Amino acid sequence: MEHPVSTESAAAEEPRADEEPRAGEELAPGASRGEESSETVESSDEEGADEGASEASGADETGASDVTEGAASAEATAEAAAEAGPSEAEAELAAQRELRERIEKRKAEKDGPIAAGGKLSGTAADLLAAVRAVESGEKPVTRTFAEPPAPRRPVAEQTGRAPAPAPAPAAAPVSAPSAAVAPAEAVAAVRAVLIQGGAPESLAERATLVLGESAEHQLREDPWQLLRVSGVRPDHADGFARALLGDACGPGDERRGRALTGWLLEQAAVAGHTALDADVLRSALSQRAVPDPDAAVEAAVSEGEVLVFQDALDEGVPEPRQAAGGTGEDDEEAEPEERPVRVLFGLEQYALAEESLADGLARLVNALGKEEGSDLAGWENAASAVRGSAAELIRAAAANGLTLHTGGTAARAEAATLLKAARELGLRVCGATHTVDGRRQLAEVLDSSGGEGSGTSAADAVTVAQLLSGAAGPGRDAEGALAVDLLVVLDAPQLDVETAAMLVESLPDGARLVLSGDPAVLWSAGAGRVFADLLAARVCPQITSRTPDPGPIGELTSGITIGELNQIEAPGKEVVIVPVRDPGEAVHRTVQLVADSVPRAFSIPAEATQVVTVAHGGPAGTRALNTALKERLNPGPGRFGGFDPGDRIAYAPVPGRTVTGLVVGAEAAGLRLECEGVQFTVAKDKVGEHVRHAWALTAHQAVGHRWPAVVAVLPGDAAASLTRPWVYTAFSRAARHLSVVHGVDQALPRAVAEIPAKPRTTRLERLVRGLVPAQG
Numbered sequence: 001m002e003h004p005v006s007t008e009s010a011a012a013e014e015p016r017a018d019e020e021p022r023a024g025e026e027l028a029p030g031a032s033r034g035e036e037s038s039e040t041v042e043s044s045d046e047e048g049a050d051e052g053a054s055e056a057s058g059a060d061e062t063g064a065s066d067v068t069e070g071a072a073s074a075e076a077t078a079e080a081a082a083e084a085g086p087s088e089a090e091a092e093l094a095a096q097r098e099l100r101e102r103i104e105k106r107k108a109e110k111d112g113p114i115a116a117g118g119k120l121s122g123t124a125a126d127l128l129a130a131v132r133a134v135e136s137g138e139k140p141v142t143r144t145f146a147e148p149p150a151p152r153r154p155v156a157e158q159t160g161r162a163p164a165p166a167p168a169p170a171a172a173p174v175s176a177p178s179a180a181v182a183p184a185e186a187v188a189a190v191r192a193v194l195i196q197g198g199a200p201e202s203l204a205e206r207a208t209l210v211l212g213e214s215a216e217h218q219l220r221e222d223p224w225q226l227l228r229v230s231g232v233r234p235d236h237a238d239g240f241a242r243a244l245l246g247d248a249c250g251p252g253d254e255r256r257g258r259a260l261t262g263w264l265l266e267q268a269a270v271a272g273h274t275a276l277d278a279d280v281l282r283s284a285l286s287q288r289a290v291p292d293p294d295a296a297v298e299a300a301v302s303e304g305e306v307l308v309f310q311d312a313l314d315e316g317v318p319e320p321r322q323a324a325g326g327t328g329e330d331d332e333e334a335e336p337e338e339r340p341v342r343v344l345f346g347l348e349q350y351a352l353a354e355e356s357l358a359d360g361l362a363r364l365v366n367a368l369g370k371e372e373g374s375d376l377a378g379w380e381n382a383a384s385a386v387r388g389s390a391a392e393l394i395r396a397a398a399a400n401g402l403t404l405h406t407g408g409t410a411a412r413a414e415a416a417t418l419l420k421a422a423r424e425l426g427l428r429v430c431g432a433t434h435t436v437d438g439r440r441q442l443a444e445v446l447d448s449s450g451g452e453g454s455g456t457s458a459a460d461a462v463t464v465a466q467l468l469s470g471a472a473g474p475g476r477d478a479e480g481a482l483a484v485d486l487l488v489v490l491d492a493p494q495l496d497v498e499t500a501a502m503l504v505e506s507l508p509d510g511a512r513l514v515l516s517g518d519p520a521v522l523w524s525a526g527a528g529r530v531f532a533d534l535l536a537a538r539v540c541p542q543i544t545s546r547t548p549d550p551g552p553i554g555e556l557t558s559g560i561t562i563g564e565l566n567q568i569e570a571p572g573k574e575v576v577i578v579p580v581r582d583p584g585e586a587v588h589r590t591v592q593l594v595a596d597s598v599p600r601a602f603s604i605p606a607e608a609t610q611v612v613t614v615a616h617g618g619p620a621g622t623r624a625l626n627t628a629l630k631e632r633l634n635p636g637p638g639r640f641g642g643f644d645p646g647d648r649i650a651y652a653p654v655p656g657r658t659v660t661g662l663v664v665g666a667e668a669a670g671l672r673l674e675c676e677g678v679q680f681t682v683a684k685d686k687v688g689e690h691v692r693h694a695w696a697l698t699a700h701q702a703v704g705h706r707w708p709a710v711v712a713v714l715p716g717d718a719a720a721s722l723t724r725p726w727v728y729t730a731f732s733r734a735a736r737h738l739s740v741v742h743g744v745d746q747a748l749p750r751a752v753a754e755i756p757a758k759p760r761t762t763r764l765e766r767l768v769r770g771l772v773p774a775q776g
Contacts (some may be wrong), residue, residue: 487511
């Protein structure tokens with residue numbers, strides 16, 4: 001019998017005294033860029049995200065540290081920070097801009113501010129009044145979007161089904177990034193002001209792209225605008241401002257307070273929040289030496305840089321307040337009691353995305369409810385042909401515009417069954433996944449279950465990115481809506497609020513949307529917790545799969561979902577534990593497992609084994625592990641930005657999406673990669689932003705992927721970072737074999753039993769409840 005916290009692997013070898021791992025060595029792919037003056041700022045892309053996320057959420061009501069969310073934010077920021085190139089990635093970014101333009105137009109057409117709840121008083125009332133002043137035109141608004149808003153597309157008529165457009169030609173699963181080019185004159189002017197302020201001139205192009213052609217003027221007028229450039233921290237911006245303004249600036253400068261307010265909200269978004277509680281934001285500003293946090297927030301609101309919201313803390317309608325001495329029966333002057341509210345602050349892009357998403361979900365629910373149920377008999381016949389939760393899912397999708405489906409890896413077959421049934425009824429269907437690996441798994445199920453005449457095939461499986469960009473999938477109709485009648489989104493917990501809003505905005509009236517996923521995995525890399533919020537809102541049917549994941553690994557992970565780290569029977573050594581004393585030994589044992597023990601004992605080659613660890617940094621983080629694994633599996637001088645042909649890599653074309661592959665060579669233009677059978681080149685100056693070694697990944701990078709074997713590394717210094725979702729995500733990536741390099745002692749069972757996902761502050765649950773009646 002194997003015990004998941006005490007049994008040592010029979011396949012693991014004792015470390016040899018003459019084979020010490022290089023645990024402390026770090027890989028620096030971008031070290032060859034030679035920008036010594038920018039080293040401090042450049043290296044802060046990851047560490048600064050950690051720091052900012054911790055500050056923004058460290059003052060949360062629970063008082064808990066934000067270590068895990070900080071790790072997620074560092075990955076989301078450091079994996080990709082530039083715009084993607086032509087084809088899929090660029091089209092996806094264009095779709096995001098189009099969505100933001102539409103929801104900005106919607107906001108401008110509204111009569112009042114975005115608010116929900118009861119009455120406000122004091123400072124909160126002043127802040128709300130400031131928002132009203134902005135929206136009424138009494139005060140100027142700093143616009144987030146430079147381009148004029150496009151008109152909202154009309155909804156496609158559903159009276160008759162037009163034939164679906166021909167699917168877009170198969171596209172590469174990834175595309176190489178090509179940076180936008182800033183005007184040379186503007187860059188030169190910004191470079192001059194950066195040099196004058198003692199900031200690295202290497203920031204000139206990025207600052208110009210972020211701030212626009214007037215960047216030089218903006219930086220001279222308000223040096224703290226430099227905080228809007230990725231990787232710049234408040235201490236950098238303070239030094240820059242002192243150099244430009246001299247004695248004219250100080251900690252209480254209004255411009256500094258406004259900029260720090262926006263920066264903290266950006267860092268909170270990196271950690272997953274779409275808004276911050278007023279007390280949390282004020283506390284974070286105080287920690288940054290802002291003498292009057294209330295004034296700083298009010299100034300940011302007045303300038304339109306930040307929005308303020310109020311959420312009622314209780315449900316229901318407030319009771320009327322009785323006059324003194326009255327019975328309350330005939331008192332016409334009775335006023336409703338003031339309800340306690342929570343004041344939140346957020347950035348416009350996330351606030352509008354949440355509102356757009358809530359509106360779109362309500363539209364789908366209400367539109368399908370108005371349709372005649374003439375085809376329900378066909379749906380019922382399809383449901384009768386299968387059993388269990390698959391039949392429940394078909395019936396729920398037939399009668400509802402929105403359905404939630406939860407379950408593990410095995411539950412994906414139920415989603416495939418639904419797609420097949422809908423296709424046989426003559427509907428246009430599409431299944432979308434988070435990763436290319438997930439798409440391949442879904443395509444295999446569709447191919448195996450399609451059968452002659454069913455019409456389902458691998459072509460019905462795409463990634464969310466491909467669907468939104470048009471690189472693959474059903475295409476769009478004349479009104480710009482996706483040409484689908486049923487969209488099933490797998491890996492739904494990985495939907496951030498902006499991506500989810502784009503998906504829902506793209507669906508026509510009458511379409512059915514099924515969000516399917518495993519609620520136990522780590523949440524999205526981007527802001528929001530869409531799937532969890534919708535589960536909590538209870539505004540649509542929720543079908544829970546009764547199909548368990550098979551084998552000892554499935555049994556182990558099933559227990560983790562309910563907070564139990566159980567003993568399991570693993571006769572084939574499917575799950576083994578390798579105890580270690582320190583991070584150095586953890587690195588050494590990990591290399592042994594990947595290179596020798598797992599291939600010998602389980603016939604799984606090293607290239608089919610994935611190492612998963614807690615963070616990028618540290619003596620047993622991805623950098624240290626990748627350095628040691630490269631030395632053993634593909635030694636080389638790293639002449640190409642730290643890479644050699646044959647290196648395993650993780651490529652992130654846009655934030656939140658990771659594709660694994662290999663280095664196949666290098667050329668004058670940059671590093672040549674192969675991902676999913678497609679070769680492309682990443683520009684030399686973009687390698688450090690988009691490419692990492694990938695023998696070892698973090699759990700956030702591994703979400704949506706599965707491998708035959710996984711080595712989960714838990715060094716002693718990772719104990720404080722462990723949570724139940726992290727453990728579940730890391731362990732459930734393994735299909736056949738899981739080795740746990742275990743150095744955290746009782747922190748592992750404690751994390752599983754006591755440390756759930758850290759809450760994210762979002763507004764979606766309340767917004768949806770206000771638009772769609774809750775179901776019992």
